[in-house]
Amino acid sequence: MSDAIKHECGLALIRLRKDFSYYLQQHGTVMYxxxxxxxxxxxxxxxxxxxxxxxxxxxxTTNGSPFLHxxxxxxxxxxxxxxxxxxxxxxxxxxxxxxIKKHPELMKGHVPLVGELLLGHLRYGTQGKNDVEFCHPFIKRDFTPGKNLALAGNFNLVNKDELFDLININPGPFQKQSDLAAMMEVIHHFLALEEDKNPAKACIANALRKAAVLFDGGFTVGGLTGNGASFVLRDAHGIRPAYYYIDDEVVVAASERxxxxxxxxxxxxxVHELMPGKALIIDADGNYVMEQVLEPKERKACSFERIYFSRGSDEKIYRERIALGYHLSKGVLDAVNYDLKNTIFSYIPNTAEVAYFGLCKGMEDxxxxxxxxxxxxxxxxxxEEKLQSIINRKIRQEKIAIKDVKLRTFITEDSSRDEMVQHVYDITYGTVRKNEDTLVVIDDSIxxxxxxxxxxxxxxxxxxxxKIIVVSSAPQIRYPxxxxxxxxxxxxxxxxxxAIELLKESGNECIIEDVHQKILELERCNKLTEENMVRHIYKPFTTQEISDKIARLITPKDITxxxxxIYQTIEDLHxxxxxxxxxxxxxxxYPTPGGNxxxxxxxxxYIAKKNVRGY
Structure with missing residues (x-):
């Protein structure tokens, strides 16, 4: 993707179902x-x-010994x-x-992370600052083991302020910036109530049912409790991904298959997909159940997972990215007037490579x-001469763009950065016949x-x-x-x-203010969730008109x-x-009201020129 966006997060949960001596014998290490x-x-x-x-x-653990690290x-x-x-x-x-590595109990007693329950998390910051305090997992400590909770997830919630109000918590400056902090407080609140009801075996499913119904967002979240239970929960629309694997030795969950x-x-x-609204719950003895915590709703799994986010080593994702490129071949052929002799195909490195293979497959067909x-x-x-001539015709493919990622690392001065950004990519010279060849390059998205x-x-x-033709394997990104x-x-x-530029050029600038006033009215009536008013900004124009305007916007003024x-269509995406x-x-x-x-x-x-998030 040429425009880097921070996205997603990665989750990994492991529950060891045997004691450490077993892994030492079977796998040669306590560190399995x-x-x-x-x-x-x-x-x-x-x-x-x-x-x-x-x-x-x-x-x-023995009484008084630390059990959560x-x-x-x-x-x-x-x-x-x-x-x-x-x-x-x-x-x-x-x-x-x-x-010491040959003595499981010594390792368990002396190495804090040698535990039977493990929760790992990878963070891309979408809320809060990028300091270590915002890194997951978050933990909530209590004198009662079952009320200790470690939580991590891949999600954003759009109603974190309301969540604090629901459980009568006045969040501090740190908590206000973190939706995980809000989720933690809510889950812990209901978990503590269940623990009080039955200290011997608190019902995690009940706690999750009461908590999860309050969350407005897409989420996959994993948790560990101090008494040895653990869980992974997925939202009702299946927006964020979750997969699991279970055998006699382990229960495993992760964000990618x-x-x-x-x-x-x-x-x-x-390896199975954790279905929307379900929770994989593992008790202190290592037994597991699947609980329908949320009533499943229309499946709205994130399509960007397939376009770009997830690694393409998954065979299904690989085939889907091939298909994304293949579906673009007809539009590209039209754009080059079916003149393949004078067209060169390439891609923006490196994540667009698989879609590029699909595009070339369409050209070859x-x-x-x-x-x-x-x-x-x-x-x-x-x-024989005629056959040789036609059989030897090939699609012209070249590696045109080369990404030099190291150029970004030492630039701090604004004036220098503007100059250096032009050189993040380099080109392979001598690949194009000047003023003869059309150059087609594909990117994941724009x-x-x-x-x-x-x-x-x-x-x-x-x-x-x-001519330069930029092809996007994703449709136009129009909404947050x-x-x-x-x-x-x-x-x-x-x-x-x-779209804004087209409204101004066509004399329809009044639509911008009309949308503005309608949203202000919704805000006054506390009805911002009822309708996406921004759709009206795009309505006067065809997709092609917007694509043509985008082409003009991405062309530097001094380039002739x-x-x-060319964008992917919604139909071909699905x-x-x-x-x-x-x-x-x-x-x-949007799959939830908070999206609107x-x-x-x-x-x-945007109208107020505030460079802040909408949630």
Missing amino acids: GLNKLYLLMEKQHNRGQDGAGIAAVKLN RVRSNAQQPIADLFFKLGVEINELEKYQPD AAIRTSFNVGENE YLNQTKVERILSWGNDVT VRGTTLKESIVRMLARLQPK DCYGIDMSKLGDFIAFRA VPVQV ESCPTNTGDWYFTGN RVVNKAFLN
Whole structure:
């Protein structure tokens, strides 16, 4: 993705179902659980690089011994930092007890993170500051073991202020900035009530039922309790992803299927999706149940998971990204007038590569069909020279763009940064015939268009192609997200800016003020959740008109090479990714009432020139 957006988070939960001596005998190490947690986190590092954290709960500790531990890091490589420090800690112990790794109880007693319950988290900050205090897991401590709670998740809530009010908590400055803090207080409130009812075996399912119905947002959340229970809960629409694997040794949950498959070397059918509204609950004895905590609603799993966020090593995601590219081939063929001899195909590195393969497959299918038709038209007039000529026709593919990520690391001065951003990408010279070849490049999506304008289009224009066509495997991003992706400001979206410009150019600027007044009226009546009024900004224009305006906006004024933008259609998106139908950032169809409130508040912020989130 050319415009980097912070997004998502990664979750990893492991419940060891055997004692540590078993793992020492069967796998040669007491560290089996932590080793697997490291793999799960590392295989999901794409989901969060602002920070990481681990919580561990030890079972059957002696009275007075610590049983809940947590470590967090916001270092430049937080996963490596956490496990490096763990290694240093163990190395220090080995100085005094060289064979400590062969003694499970000593390891459990002396190494804080050696616990039967493990919860790992990778953070991309969408709320709060990027300091270590905002890294998950959060913990809530209590003298009663069952009221101790560690919580981490992949989510945003749009009603955190209301949640504090519901349980009569006046949040402090830190809590006000964190939706996890609000979720923690609510879950802990109901968990404590259940613990008071039955200290021997509090009903986690009941606590989650009472808490989760209050949350407005998309979420996958994992928790550990001090008495040895654990859980993973998914929202009713299945917006945020969750998968699990269970065998005699472990219960595992994570945000991505491929991470579990790789870490535990298991087949696709052995890893299951946690369905919307369900909770996987593991008790203190390691037994598990599936509970329908929330009534499942229309499935709205995030389509950006398939377009970009999740790693493409998952075979289904890989095929879907191929399909996204393939569906764009017809529009691209029309745009190049079916002239493949004078067209070069490439991609914006590196995450658009799989969609690029799909686009090229579509081109190859078209080319093969034309070969067959041409050969059949010859009848008996076939020569070896003619066959050689047509069979050797290929799609022209080149690696045009090269990303030099290191350029960003040392730039701090604004004036220098503006100059250097043009050189984040480099080009392969000599690949394009000047003023003859059309250059087609595909990207995952176009969010802000800033990098396209300041770096990519300017860079491609240096090759002096006849035309540049930028292809997006995602539809136009028109509306904010409030369920875990850092896309919350309308003014950031190039599609929105294009629509605003078109309204002004067409003499319909009054629509902007009309929408503004309607939203203000909804706000006065406390009805911001009832309707997405920002849709009216786009209504006067076709998708093509907005795409054409975007093309003009991403073309630097001093560039004379024509630029065209082609977007994925909503219909082809859903055909390519049939199980992930969440599309509110494209269509404005929010799955929860809070979404409408967020988009309307985002418009008010835009009009007031407030550079703040809509939630």
